[in-house]
Amino acid sequence: MKSVLVPLLLGLAFIAGAIAIQVQQRALQSADVRDIRALVGELDSVRLALSRASVGSDSVRLAQSIAQRTYVLGFREFHVPTRQEAIDRWWTLTGPGTLFSVVGVLFIAAAIAASRRARAA
Numbered sequence: 001m002k003s004v005l006v007p008l009l010l011g012l013a014f015i016a017g018a019i020a021i022q023v024q025q026r027a028l029q030s031a032d033v034r035d036i037r038a039l040v041g042e043l044d045s046v047r048l049a050l051s052r053a054s055v056g057s058d059s060v061r062l063a064q065s066i067a068q069r070t071y072v073l074g075f076r077e078f079h080v081p082t083r084q085e086a087i088d089r090w091w092t093l094t095g096p097g098t099l100f101s102v103v104g105v106l107f108i109a110a111a112i113a114a115s116r117r118a119r120a121a
Contacts, residue, residue: 004115011107018100022090029083036076043069 046069050062090097 004111004118006111007107007114008111011104011109011111014100014104014107018097018104021100022087022097025083025087025090029080029087032076032080032083036073036080039069039073039076043073 043066046062046065050059050066053059053062089095092098
Protein backbone atom coordinates (compact mmCIF):
# COMPACT_ATOMS: atom_id res chain seq x y z
CA MET A 1 0.00 0.00 0.00
CA LYS A 2 2.88 2.38 0.77
CA SER A 3 4.32 1.78 -2.68
CA VAL A 4 1.09 3.12 -4.17
CA LEU A 5 0.62 6.05 -1.83
CA VAL A 6 4.06 7.64 -2.23
CA PRO A 7 4.01 8.07 -6.03
CA LEU A 8 0.38 9.17 -5.89
CA LEU A 9 1.19 11.90 -3.37
CA LEU A 10 4.30 12.91 -5.30
CA GLY A 11 2.29 13.18 -8.50
CA LEU A 12 -0.37 15.31 -6.87
CA ALA A 13 2.34 17.46 -5.26
CA PHE A 14 4.02 18.11 -8.61
CA ILE A 15 0.75 19.12 -10.27
CA ALA A 16 -0.38 21.25 -7.32
CA GLY A 17 3.06 22.84 -7.13
CA ALA A 18 2.98 23.81 -10.79
CA ILE A 19 -0.40 25.46 -10.34
CA ALA A 20 0.59 27.16 -7.05
CA ILE A 21 3.80 28.59 -8.52
CA GLN A 22 1.88 29.95 -11.51
CA VAL A 23 -0.72 31.59 -9.27
CA GLN A 24 2.01 33.13 -7.10
CA GLN A 25 3.91 34.49 -10.11
CA ARG A 26 0.75 36.03 -11.56
CA ALA A 27 -0.06 37.66 -8.20
CA LEU A 28 3.47 39.09 -7.92
CA GLN A 29 3.31 40.37 -11.48
CA SER A 30 -0.04 42.10 -11.03
CA ALA A 31 1.12 43.65 -7.74
CA ASP A 32 4.29 44.95 -9.41
CA VAL A 33 2.36 46.40 -12.34
CA ARG A 34 -0.09 48.06 -9.95
CA ASP A 35 2.77 49.47 -7.84
CA ILE A 36 4.58 50.73 -10.93
CA ARG A 37 1.45 52.60 -12.02
CA ALA A 38 1.26 54.22 -8.58
CA LEU A 39 4.96 55.12 -8.68
CA VAL A 40 4.57 56.69 -12.13
CA GLY A 41 1.65 58.73 -10.82
CA GLU A 42 3.69 59.90 -7.83
CA LEU A 43 6.66 60.72 -10.07
CA ASP A 44 4.45 62.77 -12.40
CA SER A 45 3.04 64.62 -9.39
CA VAL A 46 6.52 65.46 -8.10
CA ARG A 47 7.62 66.59 -11.57
CA LEU A 48 4.59 68.86 -11.77
CA ALA A 49 5.43 70.27 -8.35
CA LEU A 50 9.01 70.87 -9.52
CA SER A 51 7.82 72.76 -12.58
CA ARG A 52 5.72 75.00 -10.30
CA ALA A 53 8.38 75.46 -7.60
CA SER A 54 9.40 79.06 -7.12
CA VAL A 55 11.88 78.67 -4.26
CA GLY A 56 15.35 77.27 -4.91
CA SER A 57 15.34 75.03 -1.85
CA ASP A 58 12.07 73.45 -3.00
CA SER A 59 13.56 72.84 -6.43
CA VAL A 60 16.59 71.05 -4.95
CA ARG A 61 14.43 68.91 -2.65
CA LEU A 62 12.03 68.01 -5.45
CA ALA A 63 14.88 67.24 -7.85
CA GLN A 64 16.35 64.84 -5.28
CA SER A 65 12.92 63.27 -4.80
CA ILE A 66 12.57 62.83 -8.57
CA ALA A 67 15.98 61.16 -8.79
CA GLN A 68 15.12 58.80 -5.94
CA ARG A 69 11.68 57.93 -7.34
CA THR A 70 13.15 57.38 -10.81
CA TYR A 71 15.68 54.96 -9.34
CA VAL A 72 13.00 53.04 -7.42
CA LEU A 73 10.77 52.96 -10.50
CA GLY A 74 13.59 51.62 -12.67
CA PHE A 75 14.38 48.97 -10.06
CA ARG A 76 10.74 47.84 -9.98
CA GLU A 77 10.35 47.92 -13.78
CA PHE A 78 13.50 45.83 -14.31
CA HIS A 79 11.90 42.52 -13.30
CA VAL A 80 8.48 42.95 -14.89
CA PRO A 81 9.33 41.93 -18.51
CA THR A 82 11.37 38.86 -17.53
CA ARG A 83 8.69 37.66 -15.12
CA GLN A 84 6.02 38.21 -17.78
CA GLU A 85 8.03 36.09 -20.21
CA ALA A 86 8.25 33.34 -17.60
CA ILE A 87 4.49 33.54 -17.00
CA ASP A 88 3.78 33.39 -20.74
CA ARG A 89 6.14 30.43 -21.15
CA TRP A 90 4.88 28.47 -18.09
CA TRP A 91 2.29 26.28 -19.85
CA THR A 92 3.96 25.99 -23.26
CA LEU A 93 5.04 22.58 -24.54
CA THR A 94 8.50 22.76 -22.93
CA GLY A 95 7.58 25.17 -20.16
CA PRO A 96 8.22 24.41 -16.49
CA GLY A 97 4.52 24.11 -15.63
CA THR A 98 3.99 21.53 -18.34
CA LEU A 99 7.08 19.59 -17.30
CA PHE A 100 6.01 19.56 -13.63
CA SER A 101 2.56 18.36 -14.67
CA VAL A 102 3.97 15.61 -16.90
CA VAL A 103 6.17 14.39 -14.05
CA GLY A 104 3.13 14.45 -11.78
CA VAL A 105 1.07 12.45 -14.25
CA LEU A 106 3.89 9.93 -14.60
CA PHE A 107 4.01 9.49 -10.82
CA ILE A 108 0.23 9.02 -10.72
CA ALA A 109 0.44 6.51 -13.58
CA ALA A 110 3.13 4.62 -11.65
CA ALA A 111 0.85 4.57 -8.60
CA ILE A 112 -2.03 3.22 -10.68
CA ALA A 113 0.22 0.57 -12.21
CA ALA A 114 1.50 -0.46 -8.77
CA SER A 115 -2.06 -0.63 -7.50
CA ARG A 116 -3.13 -2.90 -10.36
CA ARG A 117 -0.11 -5.16 -9.81
CA ALA A 118 -0.94 -5.40 -6.11
CA ARG A 119 -4.56 -6.34 -6.86
CA ALA A 120 -3.51 -8.92 -9.46
CA ALA A 121 -1.10 -10.58 -7.06
